[in-house]
Amino acid sequence: MSTEPPAGSTTLAPAVQLSGITKRFPGVVANSDVDITVRAGTVHALVGENGAGKSTLMKILYGMQPPDEGTIAIDGVPTAFASPADAIRAGIGMVHQHFMLADNLTVLENVVLGSEPRKGLGLDFTAARARIREISDAYGLDIEPDRLVDDLGVGERQRVEILKVLYRGARILILDEPTAVLVPQEVDELFGNLRELKAEGLTILFISHKLDEVLSVADDITVIRRGTTVASVSPADVTARKLAELMVGSALPVPELRESTVTATEVLTVTGLTVTSADGRPVLDDISFTIHAGEVLGIAGVEGNGQAELVEALMGIRTPNAGTITLAGRDITRDSTRHRREAGMGYIPEDRHRQGVLLEATLWENRVLGHQTRPPNVRGPLLDRRGAKADTERIVAEYDVRTPSIDVNAAALSGGNQQKLIVGREMSGDPVVLIASHPTRGVDVGAQAAIWDHIRRARADRLAVLLISADLDELIGMSDTLAVILRGRLVAEHDPATVTPEQLGSAMTGAGREEG
């Protein structure tokens, strides 16, 4: 890895300089007094937790939202962007985390959209094709202009996104969590592309919370926490641990299980579980494991390696192509989601807004959600409003959900408080197994500790837990057993008492297998 800046770069104006950026939304402050300086011709990483305000900042830099205060200077020239079009003109290009591509259009159409070459009134397809091939060859992107985006794989789509911004003459590239959806080889390829771009003199602003990646690719690192910049460091001077502490703001709270509560009773047994995607690719490949009463099984893995499919197959949201799922000795493979929930499966979903809450329903109605067939929420086919409300009050008190009332809509609560409500709901009704997907994602540190505490107590009470998380410390600290998922397969098992985050990390990327 080469970190020495190009000669004479100290005399160049910084490619991007953000000073004193502040952005408020009704009732909240997203960014306050942010200062970032990005040297030209470098890869600059912006790190921070989910919800730290990185995305808002990038939207401001890309002209999607105006800042309330502060200034933006590009190549030393103060600028104000009213729209992305202005940012594009200033040479800024953004590669979004969720690809901004129209599947039903060709690569060519996606690339030229908004800045089309013209011939008369029409679009000059010949010129566009030539230009795309030229850029693709220059940066080794390997893109065929006339293919339909629908037919492309994830890595190719990302390269189309990069090509899109290069086509617009971008000299400054913003990449928002570009590796979240990539498999390890694709990450390597991407980093290769980034180095090539840097060598051509482009500036790259790289947003991530994956610290090992940041350390391997960045020349400079800015840490953002709670909407403001807290440190600017060089990767040579910090460790992943130190960066993580900067991100979180204090010494990391490390969850810890005091003693083993694992019993011999098998609660959830999965054998040979296989799920195939619509295009016939296996997304889960012959998964088998057993969780006992009082045991937490942690699953580590890079996002997109089959975790979401595993959880949905376990909850009966997705039908597996092969394999069996046994809950307390009973085969539930063909059972509906409702029957699984009634049999005692609790579910903390990864994306709470998609699967966990009804934003435009009250807290007590959200208490009923997923438990609409069981007391205290219903009596027979009728809703027990009084029972549900009383139990919601209990959850609000026990789980410290900060809300003025249980009659406000869930949308009015912060993400952390919504999450606490979900955890409280899924812990009620004596679950026998809890499927917890990123249970503390986007939650503040205090709430995080509280959620860990609740899971720990339930575990002592013989609850079986499947824990999926991107936070390796959480996984190591909370799990009795640790498994690693890679490309839809469980590839390694570790003892959380002895494993280090580094070992886990290499197992997650597939490197661990070659080493030992």
Added chain:
Amino acid sequence: MRSLTPRSVLLGLIAPVGALVFAAAVSAVILLATGHDPFDTVDAMATAAQRPRTLVNSLNTATSYYLSAVAVAIGFRMKLFNIGVDGQYRFAALLAAGLAGAAFMDSLPSFVRVALTILAAMLVGAAWAGLAALLKVTRGVSEVISTIMLNAIATYLVSYLNSPERLAVSTAGSNNIGTPKITEGGRVPGFEIEGSSSKVFGLVFLAVLVGFLYWFVLSRTRFGFELKATGLSESAAVASGVSVKKMVIVSMLLSGAVAGLVGMPELLGSSYSYSLNFPVGVGFIGIAVALLGRNHPIGMAIAALLWGFLFNTANSLDTAGVPREIVDIMQGVIVLSVVVAYELVRRYRVRAEQRAVGHALGRTKTAEEVTA
């Protein structure tokens, strides 16, 4: 489900009242532009409104409108658009009228005849709506498109069946054709109102019952909860163990069954036959009424009464020299402006509540949580 504070009541009323005022203003401008005096128009309608007969007719019309609105609202609650209430009720009314007017029915007791007629209408309505549900859950066909198609197909089927070679008979002395008149025992008697030559439909009570059941099922039962949850977030409902396919089928069948009732008050209380001048378009009016009444059982009742009143007083306008269609224009403007107004109020509410909770708790939230 929110507590009733003066503020929330005001927020609830501002949209419909605002839309009414706006629509009245637009109508007044149109009248002025076409050389009519808006006050004369209001005057003509007000005079008509003083006749008991107008009020009775308004109530009767509102009965059908209300049933239609409930049928639409059942789907709306789970974001299912049953645009097909119109075809469902016409097809159901025709077949039910054919059954009720058949000769063999004369030998049955009155109660059984009425019950059979109503049941038949509900079954036909449900079956016609069920086709759209089937296409949706098995083939993913948008119910909007399929019910539009089914409406049209129903129109052609009705005109095919409503002919002298099939279900209908010609009425002597006119070029109207329709099903044979239902005889005395198959009718539902109405109530005399002093000063009015028309009677209040007996089936007004059916509408009240349907409204009560609608309210009860939606707000007090598990099914109602699952319906609402599906409407608010399909993915969250699925993760919570709701079978959305089953919900689509059940709610579409229920919606169609209620749609089948729409023609019954008229058929059993006044026309006694499905003929060429049986009311058409009530299914679309139901959509308007459900929108104005926000799918709420009371709100829809008020909206249905308003619509019925406007429809019946409009008759007096032609004699005053104003085309009665000014009322159609007004109704259209009300619907368009009320949905806009509701949307604006909804956005305002979400922001206001977030701000209120934020202030109450004195904490800040990250931008992701706000914009999500």
Added chain:
Amino acid sequence: MTGGGLSVGLETAPPKRGRRVSPMVYLIAAVAGLAVVSLVRVLTGANDLTSAGTTQAALTAAVPLAMAALGGLWTERAGVVNIGLEGMMVLGTFGAGYAGYQWGPWAAVVFGLLLGVVGGALHAVATVTFGVDHIISGVAINLLAPGAALFLSKEYFAKAPGGGQKQSPPIEDAQKITIPGLSDWLGTIEGKHWFLLSDLAGLLRGVTTQLSLLTVLAVLLIIGTAWVLWRSPFGLRLRSCGEAPAAAESLGVNVYRYKYIAVIASGAFAGLGGAFLAVSSGQYRDGQTGGRGFIGLAAMIFGNWRPGGLATGATLFGYTDAMALRNSAAVHALLLLLAIALLVVAVMQYRSGHNVLSGVAAAIGVLFGWWFFASDQVPPELVGAAPYVVTLLVLGLASQRLRPPRMGGEPYRRGQGA
């Protein structure tokens, strides 16, 4: 599919794209189709199936449908569903009636278009600016427009000479062109009732004799739409708003503006459709559209959201419309055609492994075949339902071949992406 409602059921038909089909394949399919029609004609003796008169009538009926379908195409390609086409078409018929009797057919066309624009603008304001559900806004326009048209009709036509409460005074028809010489020669061939050759002659004579300039204009508009939407930067931007508005916005495309243009254009086309209808039938009449806006929508779906496809759909539906008015023997022969088409679908579905669908298609096909052989004629009341039944059959039996715009019917808020 269209509509921003529940997505349940969509997973049953995973989007599978057909390979790109070359123009040659379309040509072969067209010739094969004509051969089948010709065969049916020879077997049943229903010579009206492909006569010049039928072709003319079919074209006249197809043009308003094609215009409504074009309106649907423009708006849906930009991601806005417009079931208010029917209402906008009604406004168009009134506009045409108002201007047409006073200043002739071309003024009728212009006024019909303008009144359609008014309807389109209303839908645009509601759906784009205020984010109102597209279906609801469409329904409201369908409630409003007929009332408004009838109100204006009573205001302006009741006292006009030759007009009435519910109809305008007569409008003069647009100019018609006939290619001299060709018509007679083709007529001779047509009269021989030869297999295929006479059919072709009948079709050609239909399009070269007494061809209305309105039809010519309609064909130009379809071709123009295809060019604008697929070959110009403007069209690319417009389509991107229906496929991925967030992506379009991130590239500096003003999504609201393109949606506005698309929806207003949609109203203009629907209004034109209404105007063509009024002009070709000689006057405005209340209720004249008779659901043609919805048939246009059906034609667009049948045509897989593509100009060539919707033109085919509109022609097909116009054809059944024309048949219904002309000859019951020919209509009866249509049953056999439908049965054959369904059996073809059944074979195709079977070959791509959809056995249940194949079975259903075959069963319905056999049913239509049985109806053909067991009866002597189709009740005229039912013929009008054909476009709707065919569209439902296409949606139900072949929907995996359809590719509607990805974000159709989803209200889009600025800044919603990323």
